[in-house]
Amino acid sequence: MKRIILLSIIPFIGSLGLLPFVDEVDQYVLGMPFIFFWVVLWTLLISGFLWLIYHLDPRNMEDADK
Template identity: 35%
Template sequence: MKTLKIILTLLPFVWSIGMIPFANKVHPIVLGLPFLAFWFVAGIFLAFLCLQAIYFIDSKHRQNS
């Protein structure tokens, strides 16, 4: 469970910072946004989902204690 929380914590960081060189090479328009702007917006939603999953895991663990 601890490794899952670590992966969920690092995933938004890797998405936003680590993958910029790869996302910056593509130049289409997605939903009216340049691809890099779309990438960052998608990263915000990904971070929200990861934090929600971590909260769910922690609250479930807290109820069992």
């Protein structure tokens, strides 16, 4: 259960907690300003984290056994 809580905190910190520090960067990645790239990247990563949390949740493993 601690893994699930940790995995649910990481996207929040990465997407919102670090945003003020990322705003200072004046680089372009794939033709996008870095701040926009950061938001797009974390949008994709959050989907992965949610998938992982879903599959690690013991309540969902019980449903798979039935």
